[in-house]
Amino acid sequence: MTTAAVKPATMAQALQRAMRDAMAEDPTVHVMGEDVGTLGGVFRVTDGLAKEFGEDRCTDTPLAEAGILGTAVGMAMYGLRPVVEMQFDAFAYPAFEQLISHVARMRNRTKGGMPMPITVRVPYGGGIGGVEHHSDSSEAYYMATPGLHVVTPATVEDAYGLLRASIASDDPVVFLEPKRLYWSKAEWSPEAPAAVEPIGRAVVRRSGRSATLITYGPSVPVCMEAAQAAAAEGWDLEVVDLRSLVPFDDETVCASVRRTGRAVVVHESTGFGGPGGEIAARVTERCFHHLEAPVLRVAGFDIPYPPPMLERHHLPGVDRVLDAVARLQWEAAS
Amino acid sequence: MTVQELPGSAAAAYRPTPPPAWQPRTDPAPLLPDPEPYRVLGTEAAASADPELLLRLYAELVRGRRYNAQATALTKQGRLAVYPSSTGQEACEVGAALALEERDWLFPSYRDTLAAVARGLDPVQALTLLRGDWHTGYDPHEHRVAPLCTPLATQLPHAVGLAHAARLKGDDVVALAMIGDGGTSEGDFHEALNFAAVWNAPVVFLVQNNGFAISVPLAKQTAAPSLAHKAVGYGMPGRLVDGNDAVAVHEVLGQAVARARRGGGPTLIEAVTYRMDAHTNADDATRYRADSEVETWRAHDPIQLLERELTERGLLDDGTRQAAAQAAETMAADLRERMNADPVLDPMDLFEHVYARQTTQLREQAALLRAELDAEEEAR
Numbered sequence: 001m002t003t004a005a006v007k008p009a010t011m012a013q014a015l016q017r018a019m020r021d022a023m024a025e026d027p028t029v030h031v032m033g034e035d036v037g038t039l040g041g042v043f044r045v046t047d048g049l050a051k052e053f054g055e056d057r058c059t060d061t062p063l064a065e066a067g068i069l070g071t072a073v074g075m076a077m078y079g080l081r082p083v084v085e086m087q088f089d090a091f092a093y094p095a096f097e098q099l100i101s102h103v104a105r106m107r108n109r110t111k112g113g114m115p116m117p118i119t120v121r122v123p124y125g126g127g128i129g130g131v132e133h134h135s136d137s138s139e140a141y142y143m144a145t146p147g148l149h150v151v152t153p154a155t156v157e158d159a160y161g162l163l164r165a166s167i168a169s170d171d172p173v174v175f176l177e178p179k180r181l182y183w184s185k186a187e188w189s190p191e192a193p194a195a196v197e198p199i200g201r202a203v204v205r206r207s208g209r210s211a212t213l214i215t216y217g218p219s220v221p222v223c224m225e226a227a228q229a230a231a232a233e234g235w236d237l238e239v240v241d242l243r244s245l246v247p248f249d250d251e252t253v254c255a256s257v258r259r260t261g262r263a264v265v266v267h268e269s270t271g272f273g274g275p276g277g278e279i280a281a282r283v284t285e286r287c288f289h290h291l292e293a294p295v296l297r298v299a300g301f302d303i304p305y306p307p308p309m310l311e312r313h314h315l316p317g318v319d320r321v322l323d324a325v326a327r328l329q330w331e332a333a334s
Numbered sequence: 335m336t337v338q339e340l341p342g343s344a345a346a347a348y349r350p351t352p353p354p355a356w357q358p359r360t361d362p363a364p365l366l367p368d369p370e371p372y373r374v375l376g377t378e379a380a381a382s383a384d385p386e387l388l389l390r391l392y393a394e395l396v397r398g399r400r401y402n403a404q405a406t407a408l409t410k411q412g413r414l415a416v417y418p419s420s421t422g423q424e425a426c427e428v429g430a431a432l433a434l435e436e437r438d439w440l441f442p443s444y445r446d447t448l449a450a451v452a453r454g455l456d457p458v459q460a461l462t463l464l465r466g467d468w469h470t471g472y473d474p475h476e477h478r479v480a481p482l483c484t485p486l487a488t489q490l491p492h493a494v495g496l497a498h499a500a501r502l503k504g505d506d507v508v509a510l511a512m513i514g515d516g517g518t519s520e521g522d523f524h525e526a527l528n529f530a531a532v533w534n535a536p537v538v539f540l541v542q543n544n545g546f547a548i549s550v551p552l553a554k555q556t557a558a559p560s561l562a563h564k565a566v567g568y569g570m571p572g573r574l575v576d577g578n579d580a581v582a583v584h585e586v587l588g589q590a591v592a593r594a595r596r597g598g599g600p601t602l603i604e605a606v607t608y609r610m611d612a613h614t615n616a617d618d619a620t621r622y623r624a625d626s627e628v629e630t631w632r633a634h635d636p637i638q639l640l641e642r643e644l645t646e647r648g649l650l651d652d653g654t655r656q657a658a659a660q661a662a663e664t665m666a667a668d669l670r671e672r673m674n675a676d677p678v679l680d681p682m683d684l685f686e687h688v689y690a691r692q693t694t695q696l697r698e699q700a701a702l703l704r705a706e707l708d709a710e711e712e713a714r
Contacts (some may be wrong), residue, residue, distance in 0.1 A: 015541075030637040056502055061529070062528055062532055064529070066522055066525050066526065067522070067525030067529045069493060070488065070490070070491025071491045071492075071494050071495030072525075074491065074494060074495020077480070077496050077499075077500040078495075079503075080502075094521070097485060097522075098488060100493070102488060106481075107688070107689070108687045109468075109469040109470045110470050110472075110474055110687075111473075111686075112469065113475060114474055115690060146686055146688055147689070169690070171689050245694070247693035247695060248695065250695075314572075327628075
């Protein structure tokens, strides 16, 4: 975009704008959580909403995640559209019972009589030097729960578009915000925000022919950088940003892998029982005869998220991705 | 730890002062429950109770007792997977449900089928969950009855949220959330009461203290003076009521509902009652309680209590008694007949209502099941 209105905006600003636009358009949209009002959220993502829409629309709740999500269920039952903030990934665990036993199932339980149009915003992932319980990647838990959508943006534009779509969704969405990308910037026109992105579509961020990097959220920039570095080695990598883990865009992913014949799944949550296993299995089931090598995974280690002084060893970086790509070539040659 | 002695005369002059931010927020005295559970039947107050209400409560109690017996029989016939009977607790179920207006909402636990039926829910639909053909099956909006909640206390925050939302919209709707004594130990109980009080939400919490959480007696559940005492810590009034006295339950609930409706905020009510049957048909109550205890409570039966009052006031003749029994029998016969018919289920419904719009993944799985069903059909 080259219009004068375009200027750098952060992902946090795009998310805030998405909530503001949704609240302005739809009086049933309510933002709630700990510190979301006066403080504007610990990451300032809800900055200004309480001032603009009042404390009834952007509410500082008591500090209790199960209570926050549980009351949101009741509010949704009465026709509101709650947008709930869980301050940090691991702080959401007390709310798991409400999420799994009620939010995810209420539509099904009531034969469609009680949809749960709730958006649960969860800042997730590491790389910001957070102490314990501030850097978890919990997406596998959410993915394993039928009834939930699980989405995660990697760009400023998607942050806006996907959050708008999530708030508009009649189904509950776990909206994972890669917190280390909160301050990533992009040229973005707040006057003409990006289109609302339908949930469930992956996007090819970079086209290539040698192999596909399948990734999402905070690992997307890592893969983009890896792809650039790989070009120097003569590998032309394609990068697929999933954007939505549930539903999963088999079509885009498999079309890419069938083109390239090789795939690496990259994410920072643990590998064992993690999202990569599901993704690799799906790709293998659907693209086996197109594959030149096994589908590899580059993930965080199978350890509790490490203390901040060691997290760089845990997080999959460019080198680890490139090493995997190198192994793909080797497997293909043998 | 020892308190550090201040030297010399300073020690004598030292007086502790409260920290700067400390100030009493609420006088706890009006929030405290009376030590004795409130009763109407058998007291002078009963004389002024509305005859029409007494007769209505009576008819509902009799019907409720019959419903419990019929549903329990259906478990023995394999028609219900499980049934948590509320025999002995009918006064709580009925007294509470009848205290609500039509526009109000009920948030029942799994044992509160009778309350749901008293609000007009079809007796068969109220058993769908327990029969096992769908998890709830009924439309919660039709009678403003939330799904019978199986996890403990998790429906309490829902009640708070709904009541809060109604208030934000300007509707004078009250939510009643029902729970057992065991459920008060759950975290969601605490969070719901705290949210309700902070938001001044129009909610009434009714704890049916029936003595046991499956097999664990109240003494092992809590060290609180009473469950109603817990209210004080949240800044809402706590009330104790005789849970076998339908008139008292109805009155106390009615007051709490009215208070909530006029913006007075939430109330916690503990109804002291007893579960005459086992936890469910799958439980053996003789392992954890004495027959003598059960017999003590049998002498305090909610239907008998009300019958005595009605008889003394000349409101219960044989005709009225028979009419109530007959209505209950008709309900039971209808329930029996309809429950004995096999429900017609479409397995393809499994994929409906998971999401508003089916995902590709679910469409693929639906196609697989369709093919399997077709193959079954062909093989027949």
